[in-house]
Amino acid sequence: MAHANEEAQQAQSTFHHISVLPTELINGLAIKPGGQYLDVTLGGGGHTQLLLEAAEGTEVWGIDQDEVAIAAVQSRLSHYMETNRLHLIHNNFDEFHPGEQKFDGIIADLGVSSVQFDVAERGFSFRSEAPLDMRMNQQQSLTAAEIVNTWEDKELADLIYELGEERRSRRIARKIIENRPIETTTQLAYVVAGCFPPKQRHGRIHTATRTFQALRIAVNRELEVLDRLLEVAPDWLKPEGRIGIISFHSLEDRRVKHAFKPDERLRVITKRPLTASETELEVNPRSRSAKLRIAERRDRSSNE
Ligand SMILES: C[S@@+](CC[C@H](N)C(=O)[O-])C[C@H]1O[C@@H](n2cnc3c(N)ncnc32)[C@H](O)[C@@H]1O
Known part of the structure; x- marks a missing residue:
């Protein structure tokens, strides 16, 4: 108590x-x-x-x-x-x-x-290193790490395209699979950034924003x-x-x-x-x- x-x-x-x-x-x-x-x-x-x-x-x-x-x-x-x-x-x-x-x-x-976003351990943000979690409800079992490390190429690409509205979804899915296991937020952000040409890596919106959005929406069935x-x-x-x-x-x-x-x-x-x-x-x-x-x-x- x-x-x-x-x-x-x-x-x-x-x-x-x-x-x-x-x-x-x-x-x-x-x-x-x-x-x-x-x-x-x-x-x-x-x-x-x-x-x-x-x-x-x-x-x-x-x-x-x-x-x-x-x-x-x-x-x-x-x-x-x-x-x-x-x-x-x-x-x-x-x-x-x-x-x-x-x-x-x-x-x-x-x-x-x-x-939820600012506490690094919740794993919603790529700004600090933390396990890839993203669960709003800490009691549910599905985490972002499970999706990233177990889903098939096409499933992952569709998810990133549909829920992140990310045009580079196929490339990102392929790179994720090549780099498995991906355990942390910053590791994933690094892999995603590598799918963009260097001059796009420093734009107003971080290259991983859409992929993280997609994962968060999927984990929480938003x-x-x-x-x-x-x-x-x-x-x-x-x-x-x-x-x-x-x-x-x-x-x-x-x-x-x-x-x-x-x-x-x-x-x-x-x-x-x-x-x-x-x-x-x-x-x-x-x-x-x-x-x-x-x-x-x-x-x-x-x-x-
Ligand atoms: C943007 S915050 C709400 C902030 C609140 N309106 C305030 O003024 O403080 C969203 C909250 O809704 C909760 N939430 C999101 N989806 C939910 C769901 N399906 N069921 C229950 N809670 C949910 C999240 O855990 C989070 O705490």
Whole structure:
């Protein structure tokens, strides 16, 4: 138990994530006093805290599959838990079933938190040497190392092409296979860099960015779980309840856009996605690629 407490304290003191599009999300959700909200990507609890502070008596259910995120929020926002306004759920949102409960708003802020990215041992970043892990949920068995070291050439090339939108995918897959076993993030980044002509190795985007993105999406089944969320979450909303999804790359944003528009249960609120203001970009460069789309559950009696 002492061990768990130490872990929670450590998690709290080291968990630093700046929430993106805070004003846009809270205003866009039109938060109601006493309303019930679901945050399916709790992370550092930044958006959840805003939901709790936006109107009197709001109640939030926060889900995260990362035990470090849950522990950090548990200790940082404990006062809201004591007053029964915050309920934490350690799980993949893909496995969440609210039963009869309906929400006034649902939010998802997709992808990894700054903490997952910045803690080298989580293996998400090629900026420091660490085992090739990339699991948001530390209890799952599939890691990036397993994909890199066991998948067949074609499977690997398709993955890097489709989930990384990387045109050099075949060459990268071939080089990965030639250099097996690849155990660490920096080893992989080095192999990928070798697939690019020297003058492209020092561009604005690191040559390994797309390959790492592809692996991360595959390890965490990010697109599959997003598709399911888009299918089921509108049924979890009360009439006129709103859903807001923040995505960070085109593969996600396209899915959100194409799911919201034809969905007869929903009315799209944001014709174009909301993006970060210049002021936000100055303080949080990570917000550069964030896109927020919001939709509202139609009232059953509405003929709109
Ligand atoms: C970008 S962060 C969220 C940050 C949060 N909105 C804040 O303001 O602090 C994304 C979080 O969602 C979690 N996550 C991503 N996909 C998930 C899933 N399918 N199920 C549960 N948690 C997930 C990650 O573990 C990560 O902690």
